[in-house]
Amino acid sequence: MADYQGHILVVDDAPLMRKVLAEILRKFGYRVQTAINGQQAIDYFIEHRPELILMDADMPTLDGVTACQRIKALPEAKYLPVIIVTAYVGREWVDKAYAAGAIDYVTKPVNWDVLRNRIHYILQAKRAEEALFDEKEKAQVTLASIGDGVITTDATGLIEYINPIATSLTGWSYDEARGKPLNDIFSLMSETNKQAIYFPIENCLQERKVVELTSNSNNIVLKHRDGQHCYAIEDSAAPIQDRHGNIIGVVLVFHDITENRRMTQKLSYQAKHDALTTLFNRHEFNNRLRDLLQQPRKHGTEHALLYLDLDQFKIVNDTCGHDAGDQLLKDVAALLQTTVNEFSMYKKATLARLGGDEFALLLEQCQLQNALLIAHKLCDDVQNLCFFWTDEKNKLNRRVFKIGISIGLMPITEYLSDKTTNQKSILAMADAACYAAKNAGRNNVHIYKDTDLAEEIEWVSVINSNLEKNSGFHLFYQPISSLKEIHYPKFYEVLLRMDDRQGNLAPPGAFLSTAARYNLMPTLDLYVIDQTSTWLSNNPTRLQGLNLCSINISAYSLADKNFLKQVKEYLQASPVPLNKICFEVTETTAISNFTGAQRFIQEMKALGCRIAMDDFGSGISAFSFLKKLPIDFIKIDGNLIRHIVEDKVNFAMVKSINEIAHLMNIATIAEFVENEAIFNKLQGLEVDYIQGFWVGKPQPLKDEPIILSQLVEKE
């Protein structure tokens, strides 16, 4: 392909003239096509886009001036130069030609040198113009497509250009914004106090400075024209200088960081909050506690730290799954927060979930008696909470749970020793107080005593040394009488007491939670089995007069993988008839470790032992679950029995438990029979067995005959 200087269309009706023009231009290095009238010229232009047209004026069909006008009306011909070549020299023709959009007017006879130069310069100018347009178009397209908002102003700060992103963020279109002062369109505001903020464009214009608004300017937002939307932005405005260094305007570039700022806020929120409950998390709680403890202690200023642990949470989690457990935690969290908010007797409250079912509450500038009031209200509210759960797969399987909360209260006063004023030790003390609350019977508040932490450590060593010397523990028994043979109890529950080294016998409540925490429960349970079996074999007459001897098995033992094997070894080695041994497993234990409980119960039944379900009614009272376990006795929860006389609901519950148990051929034992009134009620219900202080207090398992406390005294 020849390297043409350009593509020219020659339009002339005179054949010879057309030929001469074409040949000459070819000689000048152009690619030339010809047309014989204006219409042909239009058609050729549309199809082939020549770069320049040389057009005769007077032609048949369509004259050159009209054709020029029509071609120039086409948008594609914006930069097309048309030169009118004619023999007419009159003013009328010249004016008509230029009015029609011709770039030049050449008369015949054509001076070839003039024509050559004109074509050359006209094409050069056209190409420069096109290049300029391309550049401008590219710049405009770039500005329009750029992800940032761009606004340019003139040297007086009036807007010259605004790109589509800037339009969408400000709400001002190009036509509306043009010519307006920058601050009318780019309206900034403080996110916190909603006050307008003036953008200092003068700094750019007068001081030639780049003005920046960074993400650090945290609370500045760009207000949309509609007044509804605001965008967090980052921007920078720079002066525009011409080639002589004069300021001719300002270019302002900004982008929407709303999402970024939101993400930052979200991350910061997530770092401080518990995802499940939306309460503060342990990390943030520790920070706040540490900050509080680091403050100089002022005279008379008192704070309180509450350590909260849910009671019976594990049952919900284990029987209904984690979804239910999670929902319960959310419900409790919301309840705790609401309760805390009801009070105003503190300066600031931080409620956090520390993990699992443990929560903590930090009450700043709160007197002990006020903190205690709040703690008791929290206990009451949690106890009154009814948690309903419907199984997703089986909508009919709907359950209701009642739970409790144990609270350890740690007052933070000016008298705390320096040693204890780090957040870890304070939290450990609150935790110890919480355990003390649990040991005291759950759903309780316990105020930290200096002995709480020490006691626990102490108990471990006492238990261990007692186990070693084999004389620190004492077995007690409590009679269980049949209603039919009330004076001749042939059924005992064996109980454990421990020497506390200070001459006292500690009840299990004092040391069992410590034993559990230090994994000593299987050892203790085995100890009881062994000692009971030894005692019975050493006392054949007592063994003979006895129908059943009941021994408690803890949840921790059932979870121990060696326990079952060891129990079997003990029992098989014992001379005691195994049908005289009954094991008590609490309802809560069986529910929370159903597989372990089921296995133990089945194996013991296979050996001939009996099984009692203890504290039935304190948990969820799931009768359907009883069907899966071969139970001989149900021990109705003492808390139901204790109030059976005055509380109709308790009475109804005991009645229904008793009836259903009988329908299932399970014998019932009522615990906590503390007086005759209770006894009378139970007699009316036809409960099978009774146990309690009124029947007989726990007594040392010695060789003396049985003493029936109340009954003997009466008779």
Next chain:
Amino acid sequence: MSTLPETSPIDFSMLHHLEEIMGREMCGVLLQQFIAYLPEQCDQLTQAFEQQDYEHLRYKSHQFKGECLQMGAVVIGQVCTELENKAKTMQTKNIESCLKKLHYETQRAIAVLEEQAH
């Protein structure tokens, strides 16, 4: 009657310039085509007059004028200008004499050009 010396029908400077640009050969071909073209155009103009198509006569003489001027045939160009004006202003009486003059000048130009071509 003494005859005034006749002006040359051809401005050779135009042709020389054309030859400079186009080359001798191409220019020669073009010249031959022009020689053949001249009588054809004269006939067409005469025909237009005979048919009293004065608009066509005006248009054709304008067109022919441009070509002749470009080829250096300046005298024919002048006659064509006259003819164009007469046709435009409908001075029909003088057209015939003008056409005769055109034929005469055409023959003269052809003679000069053919001489030049050889």
